[in-house]
Amino acid sequence: MKDRFAIALAATVGLLCGCDSSIEQSQSQIPEGVSQLWFTEEAKPRGISFTHDSGATGNFWLPEITGGGVALFDADNDGDLDAYFVQSGSLTPGETESKSNQLYENIGNGMFNRVSQRGNAAFDTGYGMGVTGGDYDNDGDMDLYVTNLGSNRLLNNQGEGQFIDRTRRAGVDSDGWSTAAVFLDIDQDYDLDLFVVNYLHWSPATSRGCFSLDVQTYCLPSHNNAAADKLFLNNGDGTFKDISASAGMDSAFGNGLGVVTADFNQDGLIDLFVANDGMVNQLWLNNGNRTFTESATVWGCAMDDHGITKAGMGVATQDHDFDGDFDIVVVNIQSQTDSFFRNENSFFVDATSSVGLSAWSLRHTRFGVLLADFNNDGILDLYEANGKVYHGPEDKGEDVFAEPNSLYQGLENFAFELIPDAGLRSPLIHTSRGAAMGDVNNDGALDLVVANKDAPPYLLINQSAKDQHWIRFRLLDKHGKDSIGSQILGLSGSRQYLGIVQTAGSYLALNEPVIHMGLGKAAELTNVRVKWTTGHSELFGDLAANQLHVIREGSGTSVQ
Numbered sequence: 001m002k003d004r005f006a007i008a009l010a011a012t013v014g015l016l017c018g019c020d021s022s023i024e025q026s027q028s029q030i031p032e033g034v035s036q037l038w039f040t041e042e043a044k045p046r047g048i049s050f051t052h053d054s055g056a057t058g059n060f061w062l063p064e065i066t067g068g069g070v071a072l073f074d075a076d077n078d079g080d081l082d083a084y085f086v087q088s089g090s091l092t093p094g095e096t097e098s099k100s101n102q103l104y105e106n107i108g109n110g111m112f113n114r115v116s117q118r119g120n121a122a123f124d125t126g127y128g129m130g131v132t133g134g135d136y137d138n139d140g141d142m143d144l145y146v147t148n149l150g151s152n153r154l155l156n157n158q159g160e161g162q163f164i165d166r167t168r169r170a171g172v173d174s175d176g177w178s179t180a181a182v183f184l185d186i187d188q189d190y191d192l193d194l195f196v197v198n199y200l201h202w203s204p205a206t207s208r209g210c211f212s213l214d215v216q217t218y219c220l221p222s223h224n225n226a227a228a229d230k231l232f233l234n235n236g237d238g239t240f241k242d243i244s245a246s247a248g249m250d251s252a253f254g255n256g257l258g259v260v261t262a263d264f265n266q267d268g269l270i271d272l273f274v275a276n277d278g279m280v281n282q283l284w285l286n287n288g289n290r291t292f293t294e295s296a297t298v299w300g301c302a303m304d305d306h307g308i309t310k311a312g313m314g315v316a317t318q319d320h321d322f323d324g325d326f327d328i329v330v331v332n333i334q335s336q337t338d339s340f341f342r343n344e345n346s347f348f349v350d351a352t353s354s355v356g357l358s359a360w361s362l363r364h365t366r367f368g369v370l371l372a373d374f375n376n377d378g379i380l381d382l383y384e385a386n387g388k389v390y391h392g393p394e395d396k397g398e399d400v401f402a403e404p405n406s407l408y409q410g411l412e413n414f415a416f417e418l419i420p421d422a423g424l425r426s427p428l429i430h431t432s433r434g435a436a437m438g439d440v441n442n443d444g445a446l447d448l449v450v451a452n453k454d455a456p457p458y459l460l461i462n463q464s465a466k467d468q469h470w471i472r473f474r475l476l477d478k479h480g481k482d483s484i485g486s487q488i489l490g491l492s493g494s495r496q497y498l499g500i501v502q503t504a505g506s507y508l509a510l511n512e513p514v515i516h517m518g519l520g521k522a523a524e525l526t527n528v529r530v531k532w533t534t535g536h537s538e539l540f541g542d543l544a545a546n547q548l549h550v551i552r553e554g555s556g557t558s559v560q
Contacts, residue, residue: 036464038374038407038423039448043459047112048083050102051456055090055127061207062200063091063149063177065218065389065401066257068367068433068451069130069508072440073142075161080106081438081512082161083449085457086128086146093204098125101146105161110441110461121165124153130434130508134183134192135481136170137238142482145194147178147508152196171240172232177202180259182504184270184485186247187290188534190477191234192484197256197274198227212392221277226255229274233290243290252294254279258315260505261485262326264299264343268535270485273301275312275330301328301341305350310336314369314435314507319498320355320380321414324489326500329357331366331384338366338384356415357382357408364403365389367507368435374446376468376518378492379410383422385450385507387431401431405450423464430455438512444470444546446516451508469519469545475501475530477553482513485533490517490525490543497525519545530556 054064069086076082083104090098100123104112117123126148133142141157154170155163167173172194180197187193202224210219231247232240244250254276264271269286273296276282280303283296296302303309311333320327325343332338338361341348352358361384368385375381386403388395395401404427408416421427430452440447445462452458477483488499499515519525526542530551538556543549 036423037425038419038462038464039460040463041424041428041458042461043457046110046459047114048104048457048459049114050085050104052085052087052451052453053099054088054454055092056454057092059091059204059207060210060216060218061091061204062202062218062221062224063088063127063129065453066179066199066433067127067129067508068453069128069147070434070436070449070451070457071131071133071144071510072436072438072449072512073133073503073510075103075142075157076105076159077141080108080442081440082106083112083459084122084131084144084510085451086131086434086508088127088129089125091127091149091204100125101128103161106440110447115161120162121153121155122161122163124148124155126150126153129177129179130181131510132181132183132504133510134484134503135479136183136192136194136234138190138479138481140480142513144510145172145181145183145196147181147196149177149202151175152178152181166238170238171242172196174198174230176227179257179508180504182259182261182272184261184272185533186231186233186270186286188269189236190479190534191236193234194232194240195259195272196230196232197259198229199255199257199277200224201227212390215391215393217390217392221255226253226279228253229256246291248291248293249284252282254282256282257313258330258505258507260315260317260328261502262317262500263485263487264326265346266325268531270533273315273317273328275315276309277311277313278309280309281312281330299347300350301348304337304339304352310339312339313367314385314505316369316371316505317502318371318380318500320371322495322497324496324498326498329369329371329382331361331369334365334388335362337362354415356417360406360408360418364406366406367433368450368509369506370435370437370448372437372446372516373410373518374462374464375409376445376465376470376520378495378518378520378522379412379414381410382408382416383435383448385432385435387433387453399431399454401453402429403431404429405432428458432458434508435506436509436511437506438514439472439516444472465518469522471517471519471525471543471545472548473499473515474513474548474550475515475532475553476550477532480552483533483553484513487531488515488528489531490528492519492522492525514548529559
């Protein structure tokens with residue numbers, strides 16, 4: 001969504017009994033010419049019938065091209081990942097018909113049932129963008145925060161997949177155009193605070209008509225003013241306080257689309273990185289007193305290594321090179337490469353070229369992005385959900401914004417290699433947006449759910465990790481909730497693995513709050529240590545592979 005690209009454009013479960021066997025039979029066939037099958041698309045046979053509706057009527061209103069959020073989380077605490085899809089709907093003023101978000105219950109082995117509404121607040125009918133999650137009231141159930149064009153929604157989980165709208169009581173109604181959001185504990189008090197990314201000040205009344213070679217298309221984001229982001233402090237009683245100004249976040253602003261959290265400077269405090277669309281990115285370093293300092297320029301991740309601001313959309317962070325700190329990848333628009341920022345402990349280096357993303361990544365417009373070990377070989381891979389935002393007279397077909405998604409395999413030298421057809425039997429081509437990951441069928445391999453504009457989603461079941469070892473961690477704090485932001489460190493051979501409990505990232509998405517590590521041929525992870533968000537660490541010794549280890553705060557040996 002960057003100016004120069006726009007200029008360039010101008011020059012059901014009743015079938016359950018037979019479903020498992022038919023899925024297995026289809027997976028056994030690897031098509032001729034494909035060296036390795038990574039994923040099979042199985043949304044419909046596994047019971048997911050959702051279809052996104054952008055509400056597009058030919059007005060080319062900008063929100064239509066940006067939505068499509070998705071979540072993978074355990075809504076009912078039964079040990080299986082459920083799926084939540086954010087619906088958009090009509091933007092026409094006075095439109096009475098509205099469509100709701102949808103929740104699908106995982107009934108075992110990655111098979112889904114659509115949950116009926118029955119007054120469930122999860123079925124919000126606002127013009128939806130994205131979703132994040134966290135147990136903000138420390139009751140053991142993951143709550144949801146849905147971002148909308150208009151009033152956002154805080155959905156309090158009552159158990160069994162039932163939600164109550166607590167937005168007004170909690171004081172977190174950000175009434176504008178919000179995109180990404182994340183729950184995090186900024187002050188180490190065990191209460192999850194909330195950061196909300198806002199995009200633009202936009203309304204149908206202020207929308208303009210934009211054209212490419214006499215073809216009407218979507219306008220640049222620069223045609224509207226950027227909106228300020230919001231930080232809400234959890235008061236510990238089910239309510240929040242807006243501390244955006246006192247936290248220092250009025251010192252910088254941007255039209256944000258993506259957010260991730262990690263302790264980027266390894267000082268024991270959780271930080272924030274915001275990907276902005278055509279403006280400099282923001283790196284908010286936590287000062288430890290409920291204030292933040294914007295440090296993206298000083299740290300070298302505000303722009304690329306040529307000093308150019310890009311159309312930052314989705315973002316992901318992991319320790320890509322096993323050096324004990326968190327690197328960042330930001331995806332951008334067609335004609336702009338990805339931005340891969342390698343963390344050097346006190347600054348970032350733009351390593352996009354050295355990791356092999358310069359040549360291939362600029363072909364498409366990327367939104368969702370997932371940096372994880374999909375084939376469990378011990379090296380991180382990269383998945384990107386693609387779809388254009390502008391079009392011209394040369395673009396034909398039913399969906400002129402559709403593009404194939406991209407999958408890159410991570411190599412031993414930490415570069416990425418493009419996998420044909422994104423590891424599928426044949427390319428799937430839609431306008432993809434949000435992408436979330438988690439182990440849907442509990443087989444030790446990461447699966448993906450990808451939201452598509454004006455189309456059904458993809459449910460990509462992993463087929464690539466069957467001969468490799470893996471290890472997974474669920475970290476629970478003293479309240480029994482997922483300890484978002486806590487880290488795992490362990491050794492496998494000569495490599496130190498670092499993982500983080502992370503729900504946000506990608507684009508408009510909520511990921512499973514479990515740390516997943518591929519171990520290749522290794523049978524264990526040794527010298528396992530947890531760094532809790534409260535600042536203290538515990539040792540847990542050597543842990544066996546091919547298991548999900550549930551670790552509770554206070555159950556290990558304390559260390560400095």
